[in-house]
Amino acid sequence: MSRLRQLWVCYRLQLKVMMFSPFEGFLQVFFPLMFATAALLVYRVNNDPEAMLYAGIGAAAMGIWTSQTTTAATLVQRERWAGTLELVVAAPTPFAFVVLPITFGMATLGLYSVVAVVLWDWWLFDLPLQVENWPGFVLSILMATFTIALFGFLLSVTVVRYRTAWAIGSALEYPGWLLCGFVVPLALLPGWVQPLSWARAPTWGVQAMRASAAGESPWFDLAMCAAVGLAYALLAAWLGNRLIDSARRHATLSLT
Amino acid sequence: MTSLRIFFIGGLMSFRALFNWMNPWIFVPTILLGPITQILLFAYVGRAAGVGDDEFFIIGNALNYAAIPGMFAMTFTIGGERFAQTLGLVLVSPARRIPLFMGRALPVILTGWGTAMFGIVSGVWALDADIPWGSFPLVGLVVAVGAFATAGIGLVMGAINLVWRDGATLGNVVFLVLLVFTGTNVALEDLPGWMAPIGRCLPLTHAIEATRMVADGAAWGQVSGLVGTEMLIGAVYVVLGLAALRWLEQMSRTHATLDRV
Incomplete structure (x- = not known):
């Protein structure tokens, strides 16, 4: 029970902090919104309703990815700047249980971005969301959000010793949108790139969203999404412990 | 002579001191990888949508990316003085303001130009696009004018950053506005009617159009009007x-808010 309370308090507190930050609260929604707009403007030129719907569904989910890249990469750095990283690491609560609720807070902002982009597409492009299987669709969005939060967890611990981690996170933005097939069918990408796409949980999440929207079964994609997300979590937990231990041993936690 | 020294040496020193993106750990992912991945993203969106060709997206996005150093570096080299607690010293100096601030723009323009040209060359290489090498001198000239215009909007943002501290958010918002309104990925005539007039008042719009024309074989005489308009907008x-x-x-002097961070 105390663990659940710690996770909830950490999630709620960090979500409030992020919601009031112009960079995280506003830009994390505005950035994917404008990129989704740019992509849909390209699709709009030929005005193929099927292609527009395809792009519209993927574009809606772009914000979930954005909510993690730069922000999760700077998660540890922000604690470092605030002078709280040593306290967090020294606390009896495992480091993973501090980081995870923060990345879930970021993912919640990503969910907000999904709603914003769907409404925006409807208003600007007259593109209402057409979904055959709503429960499957909502479940797919939640699964994509959940696993992208786990990716954020992995990213945040991977770059723990990288002083300018935000640049890495920022550089992951466009490749993620491209490789996960948010607005481009994976079949168009070169063959050697496709295994990279399969190793990304959002790829399966977006495919599950599209399958649900088309009335097809999303279960295989959802299962793959969950499996890849679980792999992220296990890798992050293992890597996180090793990197934090190493940083403590070499006294490089503060990077000063 | 003093003004020239402030313009060239002072500008370069400020740029090196305050634009911390020159650190390779930031420079490579943001200035070099950034334009390539943005070009690839939109080139594939274009292929999926059956719109334009790779060259169209390479030029649009490479020039759009010139705005990143154009805006962020200008913002950092002006607004950054406040965070470094040196703004008061800069403003009480008797140095003339035009060389003082325009000197900071010169390295920014060069960086923006380099970013866009790197994006074009990398995009051509990565997507096997067809831009004749013979057109590159004129492409370089037009891109330089575009980089100048983005440094102009960066100067405005640097000024705003003197009173509004969140320069990173502002820079991103302006970058996104340029992405959508300047014809980066969709020709102005294909944008909704209300968007094109806004795009024509923004930096990069005319430079992107001119660069595409040059890449298609246009001569200087055919693009000089567009380049002149871009120059005027930048000015x-x-x-x-x-x-x-x-x-x-x-x-900030009147309200004693000069060093408020």
């Missing part, structure tokens, strides 16, 4: 930026 933003700097400097 207007520079004047606006210098005026805003003067006004905000006076305001």
